[in-house]
Amino acid sequence: MLIDGKWVDARSGKTLPVEDPATQEIVTHVPAAEKADVDRAVEAARRAFESGPWSRLSPAERSKMVWRLGDLLEQHADEFAEIESLDAGKPVGNARNQDVEGAIGLFRYMAGWPQRLAGETVPVSSTGDWHAYTLREPVGVVGQIIPWNFPLLMLSWKVAPALAAGCTIVLKPAEQTPLSALRFGELVAEAGIPDGVVNILTGYGEAAGAALAAHPDVDKIAFTGSTEVGKLIVRAAAGNLKRVSLELGGKSPAIVFPDADLDHAIAGTADAIFYNQGQCCTAGSRLFAHKSIYDRVVEGVAAQAGKLKIGHGLDPSVNLGPLVSKDQHDRVSGFLQSGRAEGAEVVTGGNAIGDKGYFFEPTVLAQTSRTMRVVREEIFGPVVCVQSFDDDDLDAVAKFANDTEYGLLASVWTRNLKVAHMMARKIKAGMICINAHNYGDAAWPFGGYKQSGWGREMGKEVMEHYTETKSVAARL
Structure with a gap:
């Protein structure tokens, strides 16, 4: 797993099998993260957010890195398509033309946002002379839990806007399909992203996912999956009232x-x-x-x-x-x-x-x-x-x-x-x-009403999930 820029095993030494669903053969084993691993990853993400070089980068530098991830995905597009096909069972042509192309496009679209996350001046009516304005700041450490049906594409929907906003990340892919996330982790350093900014944990939902959703030092949780698990995420997030976005089920x-x-x-x-x-x-x-x-x-x-x-x-x-x-x-x-x-x-x-x-x-x-x-x-x-x-x-x-x-x-x-x-x-x-x-x-907001979730992915709307609005008023 990727924690603080290093490839590590789970503290417990436990692993989980990765199966080819077309043959039922075990392809490999990956670490089975538990609470101790989540603690270690969140600590690395917090350190990278508060005191690492990430917070001191200019918007233009952050934009280049997000764009670079899209370039690297394009460079390895056929490889990622094969990984998705082997891991999730999907036809390789669909994986190449929809999943991988969609991920590339999403990173390139989100690369434009670091220089567009602007506050605004506010014309207030209070007595006296005031200069009032707002700032847009990254929300902080975000936990992201993605599903197995579109592993790489869902990774891009979560990781790209969080990086564009200046957040740091602990990502947990689905236990059924962890391979494209781990391969993506190898591209993170190649893109120039500092250690600890992106951490990737493999593991079961009831262990790693639950610990991440409940962690008191995670500022936001983003989840895509079933409505039933989404409700569990909401309950787990209540401890520190972390912000929550959910992309859940449908019956379209x-x-x-x-x-x-x-x-x-x-x-x-x-x-x-x-x-x-x-x-x-x-x-x-x-x-x-x-x-x-x-x-x-x-x-x-x-x-x-x-x-x-x-x-x-x-x-x-x-x-x-x-x-x-x-x-x-x-x-x-x-x-x-x-x-x-x-x-x-x-x-x-x-x-x-x-x-x-x-x-x-x-x-x-x-x-x-x-x-x-x-x-x-x-x-x-x-x-x-x-x-x-x-x-x-x-x-x-x-x-x-x-x-x-x-x-x-x-x-x-x-x-x-x-x-x-x-x-x-x-x-x-x-x-x-x-x-x-x-x-x-990438520019079209994705999300639903009722029990299909909270909030929107993609488009300008997703940036609301990964930023805080700070209001400033100065008496002149």
């Missing part, structure tokens, strides 16, 4: 109106659920199709599922890899059993594949309803639940979309601009895509 609706370009909508809604094996918080897992086109949409998405080649992600011809772990494979299988028992029609898929690796067929469930568990809960697998609607009243359609505890993303498929933008207003979600799904850009 994709709504296809009868005037949509159906070929485009069918391909797009299929990709919305099958991309990354459905292991996306934004996955379009609830598909609503108008009754006049319902049958064609169901048949079309099922046909798209049948075109997908399933296999080891390192095979460049594969476009659907395995689920990340046995636990996730068992979870998806359990949801299918529940869906069948509650009356859902399995149009295609619905079964595990083979006896080696955590492969699962892309699945379309028809005749589903709000009462079913597969519709209410986040499956996090390649399973879409299709429902029809027959109401042209947009308020009624939006009510279907909003009938969930989540509010992360929704997509609307229509040629009618009025319908598209009125639906964007009516749906209670942090992100709306029109004639697209799973859109993302």
Whole structure:
């Protein structure tokens, strides 16, 4: 693990296995950090923040280092794509073109922020002569816990803005997918970032993650993962009232109106659920199709599922890899059993594949309803639940979309601009895509309403999480 610029083992000597989910073979072992390791990493981050050279760097110098990390990722892009494929099971082409490219773009976008974190003068109305202004300062030591579905990309979403703001970091990748974070750690020193500014701990969530969330010398915790764990993070953070940002679960609706370009909508809604094996918080897992086109949409998405080649992600011809772990494979299988028992029609898929690796067929469930568990809960697998609607009243359609505890993303498929933008207003979600799904850009704020989280990633909004506003008033 990387602590204070040095590569160290866990104090306890414990390790955890790293598995290739396509073969179930153990690739390697990494340290299993516990509280003592978290204490050591937080101490290094605090020292680097308070008294190291990091706090004395100019914004331009910090900007160069953040940009340099993007350059180094680009230099090693193929290697990182292979690591992501081996570790997380994702197709190597997707890892290269989406995950790694997205991470490179994020570091380059955030490299522009150190010189733009400006305060402002404030025109006050108090009696007397006053010069009032604000300063933007880094929040301090941040703990960051990232998930297994997009390991490198989620690292970039957390690390890049924190560095741009001038914070120091203790990062814990998911225990299932630690390898790209460790390889990234080797680039930190190469980019010129001082020791202790970025610390990377591998370990289990209940040990290292919990200790990091509760640590009294961590000023902020940033978490991406399930809503259930997000609630535990909030409770753990209450001890010193550290700032918290959360990017959590979703049950995103994709709504296809009868005037949509159906070929485009069918391909797009299929990709919305099958991309990354459905292991996306934004996955379009609830598909609503108008009754006049319902049958064609169901048949079309099922046909798209049948075109997908399933296999080891390192095979460049594969476009659907395995689920990340046995636990996730068992979870998806359990949801299918529940869906069948509650009356859902399995149009295609619905079964595990083979006896080696955590492969699962892309699945379309028809005749589903709000009462079913597969519709209410986040499956996090390649399973879409299709429902029809027959109401042209947009308020009624939006009510279907909003009938969930989540509010992360929704997509609307229509040629009618009025319908598209009125639906964007009516749906209670942090992100709306029109004639697209799973859109993302470094400048586009990412996050949700309700139990999909607190705050936003990316864009200018993320900088609010990593800075404090200090107000200054001088009597003249």
